[in-house]
Amino acid sequence: MKKLTIKEINAELSSITEETDPFIIALEQDERAGAQKALNKWRKFQLQQTELLRKYKEMSVFEEQAELAGAHRIAGVDEVGRGPLAGPVMAAAVILDPDKPIFGLDDSKKLSDKKKNELYDQIMTKAIAVSSAIIEADEIDRINIYQASKRAMEKAVEQLSIPADYLLIDAMTIGNNLPQEKLIKGDARSVSIAAASIVAKVERDRLMEEYGQKYPGYGFEKNAGYGTKQHLEGLDHYGVTPIHRMTFSPVQSRL
Known part of the structure; x- marks a missing residue:
């Protein structure tokens, strides 16, 4: 040679x-x-x-099974933000294109911020349809976090630009007439749910970064509203904000 x-x-x-x-x-x-x-x-x-x-x-097994059963537009659905003391709960629904595979999809909790953002860009470019929905803190207080998570998922599915005909949902069933399958730890088992978890996580983190600018002193841009030391110290020093969940114990005890 x-x-x-x-x-x-x-x-x-x-x-x-x-x-x-x-x-x-x-x-x-x-x-x-x-x-x-x-x-x-x-x-x-x-x-x-x-x-x-x-x-x-x-991670495409559940999508393939749904296709064999006659589904054509399979949406993965997931939510993020159940545990934080501040900010909304956010859900996403994603219909992936089988002809445009996105390699590296996984549970968003396992991915670095850099990788999540890279995959987010691919999802937004390659997916057939993507939507996200939030339920704000005041409604979380009114209906509880479980019902708020469920409602956010329902809204995300309803808002898809191309309607889904089958749902793969992470650890939950939701109230609509679509055939659906609940998968425990679905974000690590299904590419569609993994994609939804990444979209929801990236978009919520970006929203909380904006809140970090609007409400300085709590560290929202770093902790995404979770109860870190900086966040709790911010509550003690500055009090609660309009985006805090008043029914969550660490916030309620400081009212």
Whole structure:
């Protein structure tokens, strides 16, 4: 094989996906450290891609079963924000496009902020339909957090620009006439629910960052409304805000 520069080798490797490619076989004979480093990096990347594909297929089982039963527009539904002392509960509904797979989807709690935002952008670009809905703190106080979470999910499904004909929901059933399946820990088992969990998490975090600017001193931009030390100290020093959940014990005790 003609001795290519390391830059040229990396460029060539970027278009190769098979270990049996003649270029890979020839590159194995290149004794230069840089060439072997490039080859090892390529192999590591291929292993990562294989694992991403395996996991995507594993997390697509429930979608495939729904398709076999006749569903065409399967929406994953999830919510975030049950535990915080401030801010809304947010839900999202996502209908993924089977022809545009998004690799790396997972429970949003397992992903870094950078990865969540990267996947969020892909979801918004590739999905057939995406919607989100919030229930504000005052309504949470009025109907309780469980009912508020359920209502947020219902609103997210209702607001899809393309109606769903089947729902995969994380650990809950909701009140509509659509066929649906409740999956415990669904955000780690279904690509559609995982996508919904990422959309809800990213959008709620961004909203809480805005509240952090509007109500400084509580750390909303960092804690998303959860009861961290900074948040509790803010409550003691500044009192409650209009976005606090008055029926939640740490807030109620400071009224």
